[in-house]
Amino acid sequence: MTTIGYLGPKGTFTKLAVDTAFNQEVTRGFKTIPECIDAVDKNEIEIGVVPVENAIEGTVQLTVDYLVHQVRLPVAAELIVPIQQHLLVRADFDGELSDISEVHSHSHAIAQCHQFLHQHIPEANMVFTTSTGKAAELVSESRESIAAIGNKLAAKEYGLRILKENIHDYPNNHTRFLVLSKNEELVKINHPIRVTKTTLLITLPSDQAGALHQILSAFSWRKMNLSKIESRPTKTGLGNYFFLIDVDQPYDDVLFPGVKAELESLGCKVTILGTYPVYHLKI
Secondary structure, eight states: OOEEEEEOSTTOHHHHHHHHHOOSOEEEEESSHHHHHHHHHTTSSSEEEEEEEETTTEEOHHHHHHHHHTOOOOEEEEEEEEOOOEEEEETTOOOOGGGOOEEEEOHHHHHHTHHHHHHHOTTSEEEEOSOHHHHHHHHHHOOSSEEEEEOHHHHHHHTEEEEESOOOSOSSOEEEEEEEESOGGGOOOOSOEEEEEEEEEEEOOSSOTTHHHHHHHHHHTTTOOEEEEEEEEOSSSTTOEEEEEEESSOOOSSHHHHHHHHHHHTTOEEEEEEEEEEEEOOO
């Protein structure tokens, strides 16, 4: 039986994505993103699902940096999940918003609800947790007047009550999750594919004028559509960066080898991180 790892515990958005995308597989929660990635790398589990980007807060840098600098794993698929954040309290909480002394959640979830928190609970302390599910678990075990930010699954799993629904600042809030696996044949997702994309890791040669322009030109004249380009430090010194580029088309034997050869002739190092289907899930 295939085992799927996710950022746990129960009630996280990652678990919600796994439950929606897959069917009847064994699931296993991990406390941190690196622990989940390591488990796939060490063959303790067959598939790992980790968050990589939120529409409001941007890239989950821990995921990207760990996959680039620590453990290189093939990306087998991408899941895009709508995010609805709710304010969760214990079922027996009978106070008002103003009575809440602390709000627990992942740093991204708290940031996604900044305006609501600022306007309605300005005196409450914000406490960061490893996941929204962990925040819900902490609230369920506490007797204090505290709350968590999380989803309906977290409320159900931990017996919490939704005090306020949809407290996120922007309605079009989505998170991208990467599905990591050494064996792509094990990744069976029964949802329509929206697009197939290819992700490249490009390291520029030592600082030279026009290098980024030359990189983009290699894609432009071939009419290859880039859906994302992001720079991250190589961790070898100030001013040294690599680029992650998403191309909205599957890898082929003509265009991509041509891009790779052209960029390598400029002194760049090019690595194909994966070519994979993208699924938009309805929660």
